[in-house]
Amino acid sequence: MAKTAADFFRELGGPQEPAYRAEPWYNPNGDSIHYHWRPDEFYAERIDDKLTVYRSMATDDAVGCQIKGVGALLKQLGDFGISVDQADGAPLAMFLFVSQASARDWQKDIAEREKTYRYLLERAGRQRVELTMPAGA
C-alpha cells in the first residue's frame, strides 16, 4: 500500500511530462465529463445542476467545463431514439444541448446562461469524448 498520496500517484507512473492533454474525459466516479482546453489554474463556476464552467484564476476566462449526470443525459437522449457509440466517442455538443434543455437550479440569469452554453458549444461542441460507463448506468 502506498504510504502517501504522492507515492500512490508515482506507482501509477506519474507525474510525467506532458502532464496535460486538452481532451475531454469521462469520470466514472463522478459520472461527469471534464474538459480543460487551457491549463490555467482554475476555479469552478456552477451554471446549473448539469453544467459547471472552469474559469482562469488569473483572467476569469472560461478555460474548461464539467458536464454532470452523464448517465441521465444519455438516458434522455435514448428516450428520443438517439444512441451514442460509447467506444467511438460522442460530441460534447450532444451533451450540452440536452443539459441545457433539462437542467434545473440555475445559478445565472437566463440570458447569461444562454450566452455561456452558446460559447461552450462553439468552443468545445465538436470535441468527442469516449465513455466507459459503469455497469448499470
Added chain:
Amino acid sequence: MPTGAAHYPLPALDPLTGRTKTVRLMAELADRILRYGPRQRYFEVAGDRADETTGSPVQQVLREPVAVFCGIREHQHGGTCYTGCPSCAYTNGGSKVPPWPGKVFCVYVNPRDHLFEWRWEPADPDEPGVPLGHQDRFKERIWPRQPQTSSAS
C-alpha cells in the same frame, strides 16, 4: 494503466458520527488526473514533498471541513460535498501559495465514498468556508450537526 493499488485511502470526517472514515481515491481517477491535468489537480491531492500526508487541500478539507452538504446531485443520492479553507493552494508548477482570496475549497465524494472532484469555488461572502449559492445547490447541511430541537412543551 499501470498495475498497483486499486485505491488510496484518505481519512475523512464522517459527518453522521463525528468520527473518522475512509474516502477512496480510485486508481482509475488518479490515472486520468495524471493524464489530463491540469497539474494543479494532482498537487491538490498529493501536496508537496515536505508535507505529503497532511499538507494537501483535499486531505485538509476531508479531515476538518467547515461544512458537509448532502444531496449534491439529483442522480447521485448520498453524495456529499466537503467544504473548507485549507492553509494553502497549489499552482500548476507545484508551488505552494496562499489560499485563493474569495474562494473556498470543495471536495466531492460519491455515495460509495469515492472521491470524484475537488476544486476552488467562489465563497459565500456572508459565510466563509462554504460556497456561494449553497442554499440552493444542496439538499441539506449535515455538518456541523444541528442541535435537535425539543418538541416537549
